[in-house]
Amino acid sequence: MSSILTNNGAMVALQTLKSINKDLAQTQNAISTGKDIGSAKDNSAIWAISKVMESDVAGFSAVQDSLAVGESTVAVASAGAEQIVETLKEMKQLAIAGQSETADFAKIQADMTEKAEGISAIIGASQFNGVNLLATDVDGNGGTSLTVVSSLDRVGAASPTVSTIGVDTVDFEANIDAVSNLTAITDAASAATAFGELETFLTTAIDGAAALGASAKRISDQSEFVGKLNDAVKSGIGSLVDADMEAASARLQALQTQQQLGVQALSIANQAPQTILSLFR
CATH class of the missing domain: 1.20.1330.10 (f41 fragment of flagellin, N-terminal domain)
Structure with missing residues (x-):
């Protein structure tokens, strides 16, 4: 069912684009810092283990x-x-x-x-x-x-x-x-x-x-x-x-392509209400 009040296609396209942008930001951060896990929010268990090991490294020094x-x-x-x-x-x-x-x-x-x-x-x-x-x-x-x-x-x-x-x-x-x-x-x-x-x-x-x-x-x-x-x-x-820099680089290119497609999909979805209006002309 088509509606001028709720654009389901646009909402789906927007959520997809948000997810792509989030992954893109994480990948860009991994490339810039060289780390897949740079803070506790990335993976709390692995981050905690790494910090204990880092303290041991300081002790070994x-x-x-x-x-x-x-x-x-x-x-x-x-x-x-x-x-x-x-x-x-x-x-x-x-x-x-x-x-x-x-x-x-x-x-x-x-x-x-x-x-x-x-x-x-x-x-x-x-x-x-x-x-x-x-x-x-x-x-x-x-x-x-x-x-x-x-x-x-x-x-x-x-x-x-x-x-x-x-x-x-x-x-x-x-x-x-x-x-x-x-x-x-x-x-x-x-x-x-x-x-x-x-x-x-x-x-x-x-x-x-x-x-x-x-x-x-x-x-x-x-x-x-x-x-x-x-x-x-x-x-x-x-x-x-x-971070695996080769994998991160390949993922960055893929996400950039997905981002472009996501923007296009959102643009198309936003045109749906215009299509409905054309039915009344």
Whole structure:
């Protein structure tokens, strides 16, 4: 039935055009922002998941910073420990040389003293950001270990928890710095005594350097893992909210065509009352 009061065709065409315009606006927004889901109204469930994941990404960035500082701190201590090992090896060679009756004992002892002072200097200088893993007091506050934030763990809907890696001091200050009290080399017998003492110091230093090396490797591996994990989470967020630009471009062209057809359909529908009037002419 035709009516001049109600134009059903125009109403249908108008609703269709509104729907097309809405989809067109969403598609244009997706192309301009690069996101299919940019706010909670687009898809509240996916948006909420993405925001939780984004907060984890921020947390992983903080973890990476902590690991970087920890890695540098341990690397400095490890370098110092390895240098001390080399110095003790040199002192051991001097002690061996001193066991000859024809050795210049005064010269050997002077070299020993210089190297012992060098070890003390290395221990004091092997700090990073105020933390020295070769010292008895690691941080100047009575600390005996370095705590490095290593990961952010989340299980289900529970709040995330922080995991840490602990690196204990090797305490060269107490265990190695005493080399300054090494038996003075004045003859072959005292050189032999000093040799035995140096063997103990060297074993302790090697064990400490090895422990620091193991800690450095663990932190380095964890840093690499967290970096990969961070990238994977970012990729996951992208798959949830990012727009498929190829599909969006094709959809934009299709919607623009539909919009043009919708405008034409509405124009035709609006001409229907004129057709009714022509019946009375």
